[in-house]
Amino acid sequence: METTLIIFKPDAVQRxxxxxxxxxxxxxxxxxxxxxxxxxxxxxAARHYEAHKARPFYNSLVGFMTSSxxxxxxxxxxxxxxxxxxxxxxxxxxxxxxxxxxxxxxVSNSFNLIHGSDSPEAAERELALFFQPAExxxxxxxxxxxxxxxxxxxxx
Numbered sequence: 527m528e529t530t531l532i533i534f535k536p537d538a539v540q541r542x543x544x545x546x547x548x549x550x551x552x553x554x555x556x557x558x559x560x561x562x563x564x565x566x567x568x569x570x571a572a573r574h575y576e577a578h579k580a581r582p583f584y585n586s587l588v589g590f591m592t593s594s595x596x597x598x599x600x601x602x603x604x605x606x607x608x609x610x611x612x613x614x615x616x617x618x619x620x621x622x623x624x625x626x627x628x629x630x631x632x633v634s635n636s637f638n639l640i641h642g643s644d645s646p647e648a649a650e651r652e653l654a655l656f657f658q659p660a661e662x663x664x665x666x667x668x669x670x671x672x673x674x675x676x677x678x679x680x681x682x
Contacts, residue, residue, distance in 0.1 A: 536594035553672035560600030
């Protein structure tokens, strides 16, 4: 099972889309193992987006991410990173397919509603930025056997 970081960005929070987006992850069968509503500080935004520091959009991205509260989630599931990114859709809402989060709720190329880790290495790094180990709560779900076929010993 993978755990990935998901951030509902300021536009998703301000537009009142948190519940509708969160339910998509739960409907898919992914498990929320960490959740917090927070303001991202300048320092945290700088650390989170350090790979983009030389890019022309960096300052506006940091400004946007610190402009309003965000909802930060730790989501767990089989192939959670790939599944979550597919659910989010193309980076720019104007290019995202209907049925994806960005395709259904976004049209902007700047305000794209949601962030998700793009690799296991990024997920590990990003989760450590936003969550203390004790804030990730592992728990068994009775429905797990109905989400994944584990008859072969591992989730399918």
